[in-house]
Amino acid sequence: MPVNLDDFLVHINNGRPVHPGTELYQFMVETSNEAMRITAELNGSYHTPEQIRDLMSRLTGKVIDETFAMFPPFYTDFGKNIRFGKNVFVNSCCCFQDQGGIIIGDDALIGHHVVLATLNHDLSPARRSTVIPAPIRIGNKVWIGSNATVLQGVAIGDNAVIAAGAVVHKDVPANTVVAGVPAKMVRRIEAD
Numbered sequence: 001m002p003v004n005l006d007d008f009l010v011h012i013n014n015g016r017p018v019h020p021g022t023e024l025y026q027f028m029v030e031t032s033n034e035a036m037r038i039t040a041e042l043n044g045s046y047h048t049p050e051q052i053r054d055l056m057s058r059l060t061g062k063v064i065d066e067t068f069a070m071f072p073p074f075y076t077d078f079g080k081n082i083r084f085g086k087n088v089f090v091n092s093c094c095c096f097q098d099q100g101g102i103i104i105g106d107d108a109l110i111g112h113h114v115v116l117a118t119l120n121h122d123l124s125p126a127r128r129s130t131v132i133p134a135p136i137r138i139g140n141k142v143w144i145g146s147n148a149t150v151l152q153g154v155a156i157g158d159n160a161v162i163a164a165g166a167v168v169h170k171d172v173p174a175n176t177v178v179a180g181v182p183a184k185m186v187r188r189i190e191a192d
Helices: 005-013 023-044 049-060
Strands: 074-076 082-084 094-097 102-104 115-117 119-121 131-133 136-138 176-179 184-188
Touching: 005 023, 023 049, 023 074, 049 082
Parallel strands: 074 094, 082 102, 094 115, 102 136
Antiparallel strands: 119 131, 176 184
C-alpha cells in the first residue's frame, strides 16, 4: 500500500527513523520536490502578504492565519510538518528542515537566516543515510535572533530570546536569554 502524508507523519512524529530505499523515504523525497516547487514560486517574485499566506498554506497543507507575516525568501525541504501560531513573523532567508516537526507558538519572531533543523543522521557510517527525526517546539512570544540555529528535539519556552548566531542544542527555559555556541543561559527575563 502506498505511503500517504498521514502515514508518514505518524511514523516520523513518533520519532522513528526513515531508512533509504523504503517507501517512507521515497515519499519524503517526493514531498520535498513539491516543497521545492512551491518555495521557488514563493521566492521567485514579489507577492502580497495575502499571496504569501496562500503559498504558505499550500506548502504546509494547513490554513495560515491572517496575522502571519513573512519576508521571503524562505526555504524548507518538506513543508508539511510546520505549524504556525497566530501573529508569527518570519524574516528573510530562513531555512526550516521540518520533517521531524516544527511548532511555532503565538507572537513568535524569527530573525534573518535562522535555521531550524529537525533531522539528524545515524552515526554509524553503514547507516549514515538514515534520518532520525525529533521536533522543535517554539513557545509563545519567543524571539530568535538572526543567524541562530536550533537543532532537533529542542523545546524553547515562552518569552525566551535566542541571541543572534547562537547554536541551540538543548531545551531553553521560559523567560531566559541564551547566547553562544553552544547556547548557554546569559540572563533571566523579568515578567512585565
